[in-house]
Amino acid sequence: MLELTDTQISTWVASFILPLFRVLAVLMTMPVFGTSLLPQRIRLYFGVAITVVIVPALPPMPPVEALDLSALLLVGEQILIGALFGLSLQLFFQAFVIAGQIVAIQMGLAFASMVDPANGVNTTVISQFLTMLVTLLFLSMNGHLVVFEVLVESFTTLPVGSGLMVNHFWELAGRMGWVLGASLLLVLPVITSLLVINIAFGVMTRAAPQLNIFAIGFPLTLVIGMGLFWVGLADILSHYQSLASEALQWLRELARAR
Template sequence: MLELTDAQIGTWVATFMLPLFRVTAVLMTMPIFGTKMLPARIRLYAALAITVVIVPGLPPLPEFEPLSLRGFLLCGEQVIIGAVFGFSLQMLFQAFVVAGQIIAVQMGMAFASMVDPANGVNVAVVSQFMTMLVSILFLLMNGHLVVFEVLTESFTTLPVGSGLLVNHFWELAGRLGWVLGAGLLLVLPMIAALLVINVAFGVMTRAAPQLNIFSIGFPLTLVLGMAIFWVGLADILSHYQALASEALQWLRELARAR
């Protein structure tokens, strides 16, 4: 008759449960997979499948009792590490959302908003378009595969129970400024072009005061803004490659998986 000790059972539980918490936290918070469009049950099934695949190649994990204080702390640590990875990827997508909000305000389309099905909040239509565009580019360029690779390597570079990620919390907060700066750089040429148009309308108003600038200025700014936005999309791929490379490289540095 096969007899199992508490230590053996604890080792087997830790081998599967601790990686499952980290993988699940990443899938629940990262872009695309962590949105409301993907049911939580599907994300849980995907986390179970990924965990089953990566567990045989992971380094030895510490023993722990699931109902002990140390067990709760280890589980909480894995959730925090996975959530930090997911939120760091969200910053890449939010940079394009900020860019869409800025250009929508400049061209007069800030009133045109819709409910974002991914997050459940109202955003400008331009921001929604940018979100869908960057999501497609992220999947086409296998960004999700890079994330899973870094996640697997993190169990070696950030072993369970090490607590090495605490030093990077301030770096994560500092990346909020990067989101605003990256979003502004994405639409800076468009903002400059729309500024020239607004200055031209101002000159026209001074030259011909009888001209009703409000009746022609708004629709003309909207049409020209859409044309400028369409032309500016020609360089969106190069901007995305630069920002995505920087974001994924920072994710590797965050996980110390170099």
């Protein structure tokens, strides 16, 4: 008759449950997989499948008691670490959303908003277009596989019980400036050109006050802005590659991975 001790059962449970919480936290917060487009049940199944695959390659987990306070602290630690990884990737995607908002405001298209099905909030049409474009680029260039690779390696570089990485939360807050700078870098030629056009319309208004500048300027700014945005899409791939490399490198630094 097979007899199992409490220590053996606790070790087996910890070897699966603790990695599962970190994996699920990443899936719940990262872009693409963490959106409302993917049902929570599918995310749960996907997280369980990933955990089952990676558990044999993970380092030994500390034994835990189901009703012990230390077990709850370890679970909370895994959730915080996973959420930190997911939120760091959200900043990368939000740079393109902010870029679309800036362009839409400059060309007078800010009123054309729609409900973002991924996040459930109103965004401009240009922001939604850039979000879909970046999502396709992220998946086609296997960015999600890089995230899963860093996640698996984090169990070695950041083993369970190593701490909550409080200093990294301050680094995450400091990356907000990087998001704004990246957004301006994406659309700087477009907003500069639109600024020159608006200044020209202002000069025309001063020179000919009887000219109805609103009837002429609004459609002209909209058409020129759309043309400039279309021309600027030719360089979107190079901007995406540089920003994605920087975002994934920062993710590796968070996980202290190679």
